[in-house]
Amino acid sequence: MKKNYLKMKQISVVLTLSLIILFAFQNCGDPFNSNLSMQSSSSLVDTKKFQCMNPLERGKSNKSFLRLSKLEVENVLNDLFGSALVSQVSQELKQFPTDVNEKPSHFLEVLTSSHFDAMLKISEKLSGIAANDSGFVNRYSSCTNLNTTNCLREFLTNFMPRSLRNSIPSTEVDSLVSTYNNDSTVDAQVAIMSILLRPEFLMHTEMGFENGTRLRLNDYEVASRISFQVIGSIPDDTLWKAAQNGQLKTLEQVRGHVRRLLTSQRGRDKVTRLFKTWMSVEGTPTVAATPGHINGIDLDSYYSSAIQDFEQFVEYVVFDKAGKFEDLFLDKSVFPQDQDLASVYGSSIWNSGEPQLGTNGHQGILLRPATLVGGENSTPIILRGVQVRTEILCDYIPVPNADVINARDDNIHPDEIDPLLNPHRDIVKNMTKSQSCMGCHSQINPLGFALEDFDSLGRRQQMEHVYDMNEAQVASFPVSSFALNPRIEQDGPQELQNAMDLNTHIAQSKKVRSCFAEKLTEHIYKRSIASEDNCALSEKESTLLNKDLNILDVLTINVANEDIFWRAKE
Numbered sequence: 001m002k003k004n005y006l007k008m009k010q011i012s013v014v015l016t017l018s019l020i021i022l023f024a025f026q027n028c029g030d031p032f033n034s035n036l037s038m039q040s041s042s043s044l045v046d047t048k049k050f051q052c053m054n055p056l057e058r059g060k061s062n063k064s065f066l067r068l069s070k071l072e073v074e075n076v077l078n079d080l081f082g083s084a085l086v087s088q089v090s091q092e093l094k095q096f097p098t099d100v101n102e103k104p105s106h107f108l109e110v111l112t113s114s115h116f117d118a119m120l121k122i123s124e125k126l127s128g129i130a131a132n133d134s135g136f137v138n139r140y141s142s143c144t145n146l147n148t149t150n151c152l153r154e155f156l157t158n159f160m161p162r163s164l165r166n167s168i169p170s171t172e173v174d175s176l177v178s179t180y181n182n183d184s185t186v187d188a189q190v191a192i193m194s195i196l197l198r199p200e201f202l203m204h205t206e207m208g209f210e211n212g213t214r215l216r217l218n219d220y221e222v223a224s225r226i227s228f229q230v231i232g233s234i235p236d237d238t239l240w241k242a243a244q245n246g247q248l249k250t251l252e253q254v255r256g257h258v259r260r261l262l263t264s265q266r267g268r269d270k271v272t273r274l275f276k277t278w279m280s281v282e283g284t285p286t287v288a289a290t291p292g293h294i295n296g297i298d299l300d301s302y303y304s305s306a307i308q309d310f311e312q313f314v315e316y317v318v319f320d321k322a323g324k325f326e327d328l329f330l331d332k333s334v335f336p337q338d339q340d341l342a343s344v345y346g347s348s349i350w351n352s353g354e355p356q357l358g359t360n361g362h363q364g365i366l367l368r369p370a371t372l373v374g375g376e377n378s379t380p381i382i383l384r385g386v387q388v389r390t391e392i393l394c395d396y397i398p399v400p401n402a403d404v405i406n407a408r409d410d411n412i413h414p415d416e417i418d419p420l421l422n423p424h425r426d427i428v429k430n431m432t433k434s435q436s437c438m439g440c441h442s443q444i445n446p447l448g449f450a451l452e453d454f455d456s457l458g459r460r461q462q463m464e465h466v467y468d469m470n471e472a473q474v475a476s477f478p479v480s481s482f483a484l485n486p487r488i489e490q491d492g493p494q495e496l497q498n499a500m501d502l503n504t505h506i507a508q509s510k511k512v513r514s515c516f517a518e519k520l521t522e523h524i525y526k527r528s529i530a531s532e533d534n535c536a537l538s539e540k541e542s543t544l545l546n547k548d549l550n551i552l553d554v555l556t557i558n559v560a561n562e563d564i565f566w567r568a569k570e
Contacts, residue, residue: 048542049514052535059566060214061530066204067111069099069526073119073202075233075266077126080163081136085129092122101277104528111202123196131188146188153177156191164200165224165234166207204228206567214566219243222564226257229524229559231266255560262555268315271555274523275314275328278391278516279365281307285374289456292471293377297340297457303373305338306458310370316355318551325516325544325551329364329507332357344369344459360460361453366392367503369458372451377467378424379456382432382441385448392506393488394515397440419466423477425449446483446496453481453499513544520558536563 068076074093077086086093096118100106130136134144140158143151156176160168176194180186195201204224208215217225223243227235235243239257247253261267276282287299312335317323323331333355336342342349346359362368366388374380389395415421416430428448432441455461466475481498489511496502506512517540521529529537543549543557 048538048545049511050517050534050537050541052538055535055562056213057532058214058535059532059563060568061527061532062206062525062563062567063109063204063527064206064208064567064570065199066109066526067115068202068204069102069107069232070096071099072228072232075231076201077122079233079236080159081126081130082139085126085133085136088129089122089126092118092125095121101282102273102523102526103277104522104526107526109526115202116197119197119202123193127189127192127196131192146191149177149181152180152188152191155188159192160195161220162234162240163195164198166200166205166220167218208567210569211566213569215569217565217567219246219248222248222254223257225564226254226559227261230258230261230270231264232270233266236261251560251562254564255556258556258560259552262552263319268319271318272311272314274520275365276310277523278519279310279371280387280391281310281370287374287456288376290377290467290471292467292473293455293465294457299457301338302340302457303370305336305341306368306370306373308337309335309341310365310368312350312355313365313368318555322550322552324547324549325513325554326507327364328551329366329503332363334358334362341369344457361500362458362460363500364503364507366506367451367454367499372454372458373456375456377456378419378427378464379448379452379454381425381428381448381452382444383448384451385444385446388447388451388502388506389443391519392512392515393509394511394518395443397444420475423464423479425452425480442485443487446486447502449483450481450486450496450502451499452479510545514541516554517541517544520554524558532568533563536561 073096074086077089077093097112097114099108131146137146137151137155138144140162141151141154143154146152146155153173156173157168157170160173176191180188180191199205206215206217206221206224208217208221210216220243223235223239226248227233227239234240239261242248242253242257248257262271284300284303287303313331313333316333316335317327317331321327321331334345334347334357335350335355336345336347337350339349342356344360345356345362347356350356365371372384374383386397390397411434412430417427419427422430428445432438432445453460455464461479464477464479465473466477468474481496483496483502485494486492486496486502486505488505489509492509493501493505496505517537518529520540521533521537539561540554540557543554546553
């Protein structure tokens with residue numbers, strides 16, 4: 001039985017690690033890869049990464065057309081029509097394509113036929129319901145129905161600008177009313193539907209007006225940027241009134257509204273989504289662990305509780321505590337809402353009020369079960385290392401190439417991947433020891449090794465246990481989280497003792513702050529950073545380096561900087 005198990009386990013280990021490596025970066029090629037070296041050297045300089053060299057370039061990388069995400073569409077419809085009416089098109093909304101997340105690598109910025117087909121069904125049904133709802137009609141006019149020309153004109157005069165997020169010339173309203181009067185097939189439902197299908201509704205559109213080499217946005221367009229970047233929807237009444245009164249022309253005016261909206265529930269929710277996207281805390285993880293390793297934990301409720309704990313932690317540190325950047329990684333507050341997670345944290349169940357304090361080394365957003373969970377019985381060392389290297393340090397990992405993996409497998413002796421003879425970290429080390437692989441893995445493995453303090457469910461571990469197919473324990477190894485040459489940044493540590501050591505260096509790192517400035521920019525624009533972003537990035541980086549400022553200050557600057565007024569000519 002042991003021999004059969006060993007053979008199957010060896011095959012499983014090889015296939016699993018090969019797939020992980022292939023998925024993460026198929027080309028662990030030349031360790032002196034020029035792109036890799038350039039990225040590492042430039043990002044390891046012990047100064048600010050971003051410098052504002054040309055302020056007149058600010059905003060030029062902002063796109064004039066970008067589609068609304070599914071969540072933004074839902075938010076806008078709820079704000080325009082009310083949740084009671086929108087709930088009646090819930091089935092149609094389900095057909096609108098779901099976004100994986102808003103990372104540039106995942107977000108499709110253009111409208112597809114699937115988006116339009118779904119919106120066609122949504123708008124057709126919702127406009128029919130709304131046109132006959134007296135409460136909805138009265139929301140935008142003094143009327144309770146749209147059976148007269150005057151009532152329709154008044155309704156459209158108020159509804160069109162709010163829906164299209166801009167001032168609307170009276171001639172456009174007149175044209176739609178004229179069509180209503182002269183075409184028997186056009187009624188109030190068709191008029192509303194036509195607005196919901198306009199590009200200005202489905203897309204973020206910005207016309208601006210010429211100002212030197214750039215276009216300056218009008219107050220309505222600035223208001224729209226503020227609202228979508230902070231709450232993911234159209235401007236609220238207060239912000240809309242400021243746009244109407246021309247009160248969004250200075251950063252001081254903008255920052256007041258940004259700060260106000262950040263602390264709204266929608267603002268808090270969007271901030272939480274930012275951190276979940278950054279740390280890849282999304283969806284349900286694939287945990288192919290065996291019952292012996294799981295040890296009675298209900299994985300569905302455990303992970304649900306872990307997600308809630310992550311969200312509550314972010315809200316607490318950012319808003320309730322008004323925490324600093326290092327608190328994101330070092331704060332020991334935990335919010336377990338079931339007994340399994342509370343046991344993992346070594347705390348009591350949290351219901352409300354002040355947080356519990358974890359006693360098992362879990363701290364911040366990195367060392368939480370929601371971030372760490374995944375893999376099999378053994379930990380996902382490589383994926384953890386890739387996550388820290390690319391998302392927290394913003395270092396470059398080359399594009400994959402399967403040939404390297406095939407060549408590597410030929411040089412592995414079966415004993416080197418025998419789970420009865422080797423702890424998992426040694427198996428990973430042996431699988432990636434070739435020179436062709438170490439170009440990548442010299443940057444990845446140490447970071448993954450340092451996180452070995454926590455198993456594949458995010459539990460603190462001191463021993464790694466191996467089980468056979470009958471769930472009998474057949475081997476155990478002491479866990480080592482010691483890591484040499486982690487290459488966090490220039491003048492960074494030459495070794496890490498454990499996960500908490502890694503976490504402390506990350507919390508204090510200038511490079512991590514620079515990386516976070518990049519992630520903030522990518523999140524609000526749904527695109528990769530460009531050279532024209534350097535001035536705004538420099539501001540965000542300075543704010544992050546200022547020990548007197550908190551995370552909420554950083555989030556405010558992320559939106560309320562000079563770039564919000566500009567876009568490029570096209």
